[in-house]
Amino acid sequence: MSAKRRKHRILQTFLMRLAFAVNIVPEGAEEKTELPVLQKSEKSGTMGKISGELKEIVFIIQSQSNSFHSKRAEDLKRDILKQAADLGKELPMVLLIHQMDRHEGAWTILPLMRDFSVTYGRNSSWIFFCEEDTRIQVVKLLETLGRFDQSKEWFLGKALYDEESTIIHHYAFAENPAVFKFPDFAAGWALSIPLVNKLANKLKSEPLKSDFTIDLKHEIALYIWQKGDGPHLTPVPEFCTDDVNSHKVNHCATTFSNFLPLCGEPVKKEDVFVAVKTCRKFHGDRIPIVKQTWEREAALIEYYSDYAEISIPTIDLGVPNTDRGHCGKTFAILERFLNLSSARTPWLVIVDDDTLISIFRLRKLLSCYDPNEPVFLGERYGYGLGTGGYSYITGGGGMVFSRIAVQKLLASKCRCYSMDAPDDMVLGMCFSGLGIPITHSPLFHQARPMDYPKDYLSHQIPVSFHKHWNIDPVKVYFTWLAPNTEDSLNGKKGGYNREDL
Numbered sequence: 001m002s003a004k005r006r007k008h009r010i011l012q013t014f015l016m017r018l019a020f021a022v023n024i025v026p027e028g029a030e031e032k033t034e035l036p037v038l039q040k041s042e043k044s045g046t047m048g049k050i051s052g053e054l055k056e057i058v059f060i061i062q063s064q065s066n067s068f069h070s071k072r073a074e075d076l077k078r079d080i081l082k083q084a085a086d087l088g089k090e091l092p093m094v095l096l097i098h099q100m101d102r103h104e105g106a107w108t109i110l111p112l113m114r115d116f117s118v119t120y121g122r123n124s125s126w127i128f129f130c131e132e133d134t135r136i137q138v139v140k141l142l143e144t145l146g147r148f149d150q151s152k153e154w155f156l157g158k159a160l161y162d163e164e165s166t167i168i169h170h171y172a173f174a175e176n177p178a179v180f181k182f183p184d185f186a187a188g189w190a191l192s193i194p195l196v197n198k199l200a201n202k203l204k205s206e207p208l209k210s211d212f213t214i215d216l217k218h219e220i221a222l223y224i225w226q227k228g229d230g231p232h233l234t235p236v237p238e239f240c241t242d243d244v245n246s247h248k249v250n251h252c253a254t255t256f257s258n259f260l261p262l263c264g265e266p267v268k269k270e271d272v273f274v275a276v277k278t279c280r281k282f283h284g285d286r287i288p289i290v291k292q293t294w295e296r297e298a299a300l301i302e303y304y305s306d307y308a309e310i311s312i313p314t315i316d317l318g319v320p321n322t323d324r325g326h327c328g329k330t331f332a333i334l335e336r337f338l339n340l341s342s343a344r345t346p347w348l349v350i351v352d353d354d355t356l357i358s359i360f361r362l363r364k365l366l367s368c369y370d371p372n373e374p375v376f377l378g379e380r381y382g383y384g385l386g387t388g389g390y391s392y393i394t395g396g397g398g399m400v401f402s403r404i405a406v407q408k409l410l411a412s413k414c415r416c417y418s419m420d421a422p423d424d425m426v427l428g429m430c431f432s433g434l435g436i437p438i439t440h441s442p443l444f445h446q447a448r449p450m451d452y453p454k455d456y457l458s459h460q461i462p463v464s465f466h467k468h469w470n471i472d473p474v475k476v477y478f479t480w481l482a483p484n485t486e487d488s489l490n491g492k493k494g495g496y497n498r499e500d501l
Helices: 003-017 047-054 067-086 110-120 138-145 193-205 216-228 286-292 327-340 359-366 403-411 423-434 473-480
Strands: 057-062 093-096 126-131 134-136 155-157 189-192 254-256 272-277 300-305 314-316 347-352 355-357 376-378 380-383 390-393 399-402 464-466
Touching: 047 138, 057 067, 057 138, 067 093, 067 134, 067 138, 110 193, 126 134, 126 138, 126 193, 189 193, 193 216, 272 327, 272 359, 286 473, 300 327, 327 347, 327 403, 327 423, 347 355, 347 359, 347 403, 355 473, 376 390, 380 423, 390 423, 399 403, 403 423
Parallel strands: 057 093, 057 126, 272 300, 272 347, 300 314
Antiparallel strands: 126 189, 134 254, 155 189, 347 399, 355 464, 376 399, 380 390
16 A cells, blocks of 8 residues: 555544544633533424434534644534533534644645545535634534535535725635625534535545635635636525624524633733834834834834834844845844843744734733743745645734744754745744644734725734735724723724724
8 A cells, every 4th residue: 555545544544533522621711701502491302303413514623733722622622522412412523623634734624625525425414614712502503504405515604705805815806806705714614515525526636736825714715616616605694703692692503702812911011022124215104103003012122124223213133125025134033032132031023014913912812822832823824735835924914933933943954045035934934844833813914904804803803914005004003903992892992983994
């Protein structure tokens, strides 16, 4: 048997066996939110049929290997299995993406379709995907899926759409971007097995291209649609992103824990070192925006440029400015952080001079991560993941490093292949080579608020946005990110309205 076939068979065996939960204590909320449990009042005469159908659903949690995230995913898995056990029937398969064969591109899901088809194509009806913070009412989910003919090709989810064409979707459907719907992963989404089998056959004959993964939910919907040859997303009103405690969720099969994670006290101001990348031509327009908005939130901040200007002040790293990439500058910042900053500063944040960020919220978020682990955190993109590429943190939304991650990186021989190489992609390549996983947070954003669907942002407490193009960056900051608006996130923020942006 070839090595490739042995690996394939091992993965199939792994997928079949991975169905047991780990009992953990949930983390991450300022107020603990109990996972919804099956209510006794919901048990009815139809329960036998519902229980029989449960084993036909394969649950896939879009999990991550970082300890904070894996615990949350395991907790969700435990809750799904507990609800299933309460029905007194055979337990469903519940799988965690990050445990699947250590596949670098597993989080992009499409590379796994052939294995899903081979392993579950005969005895299952649905693959249901969800995030670690999705909350599921199993009985209601079964009732919802039961409305659809499982012998047909279905792509189900809560529909998002672009109100205007956007760079993160390569300006797709520019004439009418709202016509194309894609799923909000937070609400969960489902593929019928006939569609999974169709996708697997397509991938067998047409392997995935080596390309960028930027917004996975949009790109998966495009791949499934196949320019009209495949199904559109069917909107399902029972797939919700309202908070589990909201009065709006009575009809919902899924809800979403849309709080900002907090695991104890926020990280101290002095424990976060902020590095701003800039250059002389932007000293006069971009740096004043930083000083007018979020600079006051940072206790430790330095501006790195190709020119030392005392009035800001900026630090000349001796690295000439480049029109693109900035890899040389970024690695010089990493060296300086390790060699000159206090050894007690556990966290480094590198941002662009046109990044808008809430250090206040970042400090809360970082309370959930162990600085003694190699952490590389931000908004995750991918390159060539269908053919063995790598994931990376896109730089515009901010890149967060634990000190130990920087130490491991610089102790390796991985460096820029040119001074103007794309720094974020080189870092992704380096960490991939070191076996240090990228940790994704959707609260970091590479683009402006207007570049994302309103429904998508409505269940977020964002940490960052990027770019000043065609917006008032001060207004964006005080509308979306300023600390004094932390507790009013329902469109009533600090003198500005999100609808205006």
